[in-house]
Amino acid sequence: MNWDPFEEMRKIRNEIDAMFARFFGRPEVREAELTIPQGFREPLSDIFETDNEIVIVTELPGVNKDDIKISASEDSIEIKAEVREEKVKRENYFSQERRYKGFYRSLSLPVKVDPTRAKATYKNGLLEIRLPKKEAARKINVKVE
DSSP: OOOHHHHHHHHHHHHHHHHHHHHTOOOOOOSOOOOOOOTTEOOOOOEESSSSSSEEEEETTTOOGGGEEEEOOOOOOEEEEEEOOOOOOTTTTTTOOOOOOEEEEEEEEEEEEEGOOOEEEETTEEEEEEEOOGGGGOOOOOOOO
């Protein structure tokens, strides 16, 4: 496999994020310290929190729903989606930039979740995963008397 500039940019971004998190003393939402398997790309993901759940939205263009594998624990999630290679006559190609095995992303979650109640939907190339927070992780407003 050829050199992947996106992999290099991801590594640099992770190092800078970790440096700022250490400097400002804030907890960080970091990717697990796993490397991306050879030939896979890292999909773009948004992570946000509601009162009751953590929501992850990940771009997985060109993937069939049946080829998506999600593994979740209380504090992390792993997304892997394989792309079936098209049989294309390659002798007339000048450039081929869209060839890859699939997508892989491993994320640490900011709070503990209940992975047994997780729900995932996939529509128009977007995977949405909803992970309910564990009871102890939910914020409770306390009224001052």
